Amino acid sequence: MATMDTAEPSRRDFLYIATGAVGAVGVASVAWPFIDQMNPDASALALASTEVDVSSVAPGQIITVKWRGKPVFIRNRTDDEMKKLAGMDVKALRDPQTDEARVKKGHEHMLIVVGVCTHLGCVPLGHAGEFDGWFCPCHGSVYDASGRIHAGPAPLNLPVPPYEFISDKVVKIG
C-alpha cells in the first residue's frame, strides 16, 4: 500500500513507514520473552555451583559428581600416573596443553574435568584405554590421566570446569 517508488516521500508515505516501523519494533520486542523463556530458569541457575568434599578421594580413585546435570570426574592421581604424564611430549598432542595448566597449584594430584567426551557427548569410562586415563565407549576416543585426547575422533581435551578450593578439603565447582 505504501507507494515507495515516488521520488519524494510524501507525508502519507512517512506515516505508513512510521506505522510499519513501530509495528516491526513491537513484533521484535514481543518475540524476546518467548525466546528467553527457554533459557535456564532461576532455579536452574541457583544450582549452577556445587560444593564437594574431596578429602575422601583416595589416590588412584575417581569419583563422579553432578554439576549442571553433567558428570564431573574428580581424580586423585597416583605418583606413578603423574610421572607418566610428565614424560609425555605435549607438543605431539592433538590439543596441546600441559598437565599443570589443567590443575590448581598446590593440588596437582587432583584432576577435575567435565566427564563428557568432546566428540559427541558420551561419558567416557575411567581407568580404561591405552593410557589408563579414560576411554569413550561410543566412538573410541582415548584420553590420558590428565583428560587429554590422544586418539579417536574427539577434537579436544576433556574440559576443566571453573572451580576453586574453598578449603583444603572442599572444592566449589561452578
Place this chain on the structure above:
Amino acid sequence: MSGHSTYTPSNGFTRWIDSRLPIIRLGYDSFVAYPTPRNLNYWWAFGAILSMMLAVQLITGIVLVMHYTPNTLMAFNSVEHIMRDVNWGWLMRYMHANGASMFFIAVYVHILRGLYYGSYKAPREILWILGVVIFLLMMATAFMGYVLPWGQMSFWGATVITNLFSAIPLVGDPIVTWLWGGFSVDNPTLNRFFSLHYLLPFVIVGVVVLHVWALHVVGQNNPTGVELKSEQDSVAFTPYATVKDAFGMVVFLIFFSWFLFYSPNYMGHPDNYIPANPMVTPAHIVPEWYFLPFYAILRSIPDKLGGVLAMFGAIAVLFVLPWLDTSKVKSATYRPLYKQFFWVLVICGLGLGYLGSQPAEGGYVVASRILTAWYFFHFLVILPVLGLVEKPRPLPESVTAAVLAKNAAH
C-alpha cells in the same frame, strides 16, 4: 473467492510456484483482493481479533507446556515454578489465563454482532453453524485448560462438570467413570484433559479454516444486511479492511494488557491458588465467568437431567437459529421490534451471568428461572413470530446508497 482470481504472478519465480502450488494466489484472493463491504463498522474487527487471540493462546500454550507437568503431585507446583522461576514465565501464564477470558469476550461480541445484524441468515447458515461449533470447542478447551493448574477450583470444577454426564439415564455413571479413568477425578483425568487440551486448539484451527472458507464463499454481511450488488459496494480487503482490523486489534490489545499487567487475577478465582484437595469442597463453587450464564440455566431447573438438557439446549438452539428467524430482513437496523428484543436478550444473558455467580437459593433461583424461560422464549417463540408480524423499515437500495444517504445526513 466469489469471482475469478485477479492474481497475476509478477515474476518468473512466482509464476513457477503458481503453476505448481497456487498458494500465493490463495492468499492474494483471500486477504488482498477479496471484496469487503465498504460500510463495515468496528464490530466487524472481532473476526480478526479472534484470530489473533487464537494465535496468542496457541503460542503461549505451547510455551507453557515446555515447563508444565501434568501429574497430580506436580501440576500445581509446576505452574508456580512457571510463575516464579521461568524467565518471563509469569507473563506467559498470565497471558494464557487472561487470554482465555479475552478470547471469550471477543467471541461473545462476535456472536452478538452476528445476532444483531442477522449474519446467520441465508446464505450464511453453514458459516454460522461452523461458528457455533467453534464456540463449543472453545468451551471444551477452556474447561479442560482450567483443570490443569490443579487448584481447588480446577479439581471441583472438573468434578462438577464431569458429573453432568451422570444425568444421562442408564449409561450416565459408566460414562462418568470412563471420563475419569477411575472412581474420582484423579491423575488419569488430569492426564487425558491435558492431552485433549493440547489437541482441541488445533481442531479449532481446522474449523476456523472452514469458517473462513465459508465466509469467503458467501461474502461478509454488513450493517445494512443488504447483499453486495455492484463493485462500488465493496473495497479491497487490503489495505482497507487490513488497516481497520489492525487498529481494532491494537485497541483490543490495550484492553487485554490492562487486565494482564494490572489485574491479572481479576477474572480468576482465589481458591485456585489452593492446591487441589479431594477431601474439601470450597464454600462457593463457580465456573469461570464465561460459563456463568449456562451454569445459571443448569441450576434453574430443579431436575438433574432437565438442568443438563436445558444447558446444552441453550447452545443447541443456536444451531437451528437460521431457521427459527422467519424475517427476510437481516439487520436489526431495519427491524425496530427485533432491535429491542435483541437488547433484552443481551440483558437477559448478562443477568444469567450474574445469577450464575450467586448462590442457588431464594430469589436468585426464581430470577434464574425467569431469565432461562425468557432465553428460550426469545429463540423459540419471539423470533419465529416476529418475522411474521413485524413491519421492517424500508431497506436501502444498496450498500453504496446507504453510505451516501448517511453521509448526506451529516
Place this chain on the structure above:
Amino acid sequence: MTMILSVTKIGRAMGAAALVAGLAFAAPAFASEAGGPVVETQSWSFAGPFGRFDKAQLQRGYKVYKEVCSTCHSMNLVSFRNLADAGGPGFTMDQAKALAATIKVKDGPNDAGEMFERDGRPSDRFAAPFPNDEAARASFGGALPPDLSLIAKARAVHRGGASFLGDPFTLYAEAGPDYVYNLLTGYVEAPHGVTCDGALQYNQSFIGGTCIAMPPPLTDDIVTYDDGTKGTVQNYARDVAAFLMWTAEPKLEARKSTGLKVMMFLIVFAGLLYLTKRKVWSSVAH
C-alpha cells in the same frame, strides 16, 4: 467530520465493551452485609499501575514471618535465594546465604547410603515447621495451618455487592493483603450471643466462619524491628501482609513495569494505526 464521527463510533464501541466487560465479570461475591467478615481496605505501596514493594517493609515482614508465623506455617514455594531477587525485600546474596545457613537441611543419601544434615544453601526452600500435613494437624488438634506461600492470592476475598464492577477501573487487586491484615487484627471481643467452642477464637474478619483455630498470633513488641519501627500489632500485621503479597506474587514489580512499557507502546501504535487507517480510507465514503 469523519474523524469526529469515527471517534464517537469508537467511543460508543468502547463504552459498550466496558459495559459488557463490567457486567459480564460477575465474580462471586462474599456477602459483606451484616454478619459477614469485616475486611477494610488498606493503602499499600504496591497498589496501582506504578506500585512497588517497600523493601524495608518486606524485610520487617520477613522478620515477623520468621519469628512468629513460621513456627506453625510452612512456606514451601519460597527459597532463600528469592530474598535477594530483584523486586523483592532487597537482601544481598550474602545476607540470603547467611539466612539460609541458619537452617539445617536433610540431604542425601551420601556414599554410604545414609541421609545426613547439612547447612542450608540459598537454593533451599524455607524450612517447614512440620514434616507433613498430618503431623501439623496432630499438633493443632486437627486444624491445619495453611502454607503461606500463596495465601495473599488464595484469600483475595471478593468484596460484596457490585464492587466487582468498579475494580477493573480502579485496578483494585489488593484484596489478599487486605484480608491478611484484617484477619491478624480482627481478634475482637465476640459480639453478644456468639461463643466459640474450646480453643477456637472469635475473629470478625475470618471468612471460614465465625471462629478460627489460630489463636491471636501477634501482640505488641513480640518482634523487635531493627529499623526502629514501632512494634505494634497493626505494624506487624501490615508488614507481614505486604511480605505475603510478595511471596504470592514475587514478579509483581516486573509485571507492572513491563505493563507500563507495553501500554505506552500500544497507545502510540494505536494512534499511528488510526491515522494510517484514516489516510487509507480518506478516498472512500463509508
